[in-house]
Amino acid sequence: MAYDVPKDLAEKAAIMREFGRRRAAGEPVSDELYAKHVNATNDRYATGPESGQHIPDFALPDQYGVLRSLTNLVGPNGLLLVFHRSAHW
Amino acid sequence: MLEKNGVRIAAVSYDSQDILKGFAEKHGIGYPLLSDRDSAVIRRFGILNVNIAPELRAYGVPHPVNYLVAPDGIVIRKYFVPNYQHRVTASAVVLREFGAAGEDAATVTLRSNALTMEIGLSSGKAFAGQEISFFAKFELEPGWHVYGTPLPDAYAATSITFDDSKIVRQSFELPEAAPMKIAALGEMLPVYDGSFQGRGSLLLKFPIEAGRIVLSGRVCFQQCSDTVCEAPETVPFEVPLTIEPFVVPTPKK
Numbered sequence: 614m615a616y617d618v619p620k621d622l623a624e625k626a627a628i629m630r631e632f633g634r635r636r637a638a639g640e641p642v643s644d645e646l647y648a649k650h651v652n653a654t655n656d657r658y659a660t661g662p663e664s665g666q667h668i669p670d671f672a673l674p675d676q677y678g679v680l681r682s683l684t685n686l687v688g689p690n691g692l693l694l695v696f697h698r699s700a701h702w
Numbered sequence: 703m704l705e706k707n708g709v710r711i712a713a714v715s716y717d718s719q720d721i722l723k724g725f726a727e728k729h730g731i732g733y734p735l736l737s738d739r740d741s742a743v744i745r746r747f748g749i750l751n752v753n754i755a756p757e758l759r760a761y762g763v764p765h766p767v768n769y770l771v772a773p774d775g776i777v778i779r780k781y782f783v784p785n786y787q788h789r790v791t792a793s794a795v796v797l798r799e800f801g802a803a804g805e806d807a808a809t810v811t812l813r814s815n816a817l818t819m820e821i822g823l824s825s826g827k828a829f830a831g832q833e834i835s836f837f838a839k840f841e842l843e844p845g846w847h848v849y850g851t852p853l854p855d856a857y858a859a860t861s862i863t864f865d866d867s868k869i870v871r872q873s874f875e876l877p878e879a880a881p882m883k884i885a886a887l888g889e890m891l892p893v894y895d896g897s898f899q900g901r902g903s904l905l906l907k908f909p910i911e912a913g914r915i916v917l918s919g920r921v922c923f924q925q926c927s928d929t930v931c932e933a934p935e936t937v938p939f940e941v942p943l944t945i946e947p948f949v950v951p952t953p954k955k
């Protein structure tokens with residue numbers, strides 16, 4: 614299934630809005646709309662630091678408000694650090 | 703499954719601490735959910751999704767990437783799939799990094815002369831668009847070897863290739879082969895003998911119709927002893943996989 618990648622932010626936003634509207638309304642999402650949405654979302658996909666590189670330092674509050682960094686998150690063999698879009702929607 | 707292997711897990715999103723607390727309670731999540739409210743860390747990692755217009759609710763989300771990070775902060779491996787709803791599974795991570803297969807994974811055993819091979823997937827179930835891992839265990843009878851790389855053209859290296867009808871991208875890695883002097887030729891060639899294991903990954907196509915499918919592939923190798931060298935062989939195999947039905951998630955009101 615190949616669909617063109619939308620050209621600009623406005624076109625991407627229109628596709629994302631339509632996808633979101635249909636989902637919210639419980640309307641069916643066609644394979645074509647789904648693929649367009651995926652293409653719009655994944656354009657210029659960036660994946661950050663490569664294997665063998667150091668991750669940037671960070672310190673962020675967890676769900677209890679405790680500030681966490683790599684040092685107090687990591688296990689003896691490592692940390693699986695998962696970036697995801699939202700826990701809310 | 704990860705904990706058992708000494709790896710902890712933490713998740714980062716742009717949600718507020720309150721939302722993360724509610725989400726963790728609702729789903730019984732024990733691991734840290736980190737709140738990157740202004741997406742500063744997401745930007746610092748270079749994975750801000752720049753396709754999303756500032757006026758949209760999703761503005762500030764990252765491209766979904768998972769990093770397996772060593773205790774010293776070095777990335778051991780990263781996982782990402784273009785279809786963000788279905789990530790690489792924990793069982794695929796554990797198989798790739800620690801060699802332990804999922805409990806529901808089907809395996810297939812092949813035999814040719816002195817070589818026995820077992821090939822299996824990280825999980826018996828997957829979603830279209832998801833990345834799964836596979837392993838291949840090789841066992842050679844004493845006195846026999848197969849070849850690694852780099853190798854002169856006259857020999858066939860050991861490899862596994864899946865048919866690409868259901869797969870977008872694949873990889874397969876073996877440990878480094880030991881150099882062995884081939885007496886008859888006076889050459890040093892990279893070989894494997896005894897038992898050894900390789901691991902690979904498969905990115906499934908999207909869409910694939912839900913239900914039971916078969917992933918077919920072939921193992922290529924050339925087995926030789928100190929005295930006999932057999933012709934290169936290609937052995938086909940099939941492993942079953944259940945494709946889970948794809949459901950577009952319904953949003954919370």
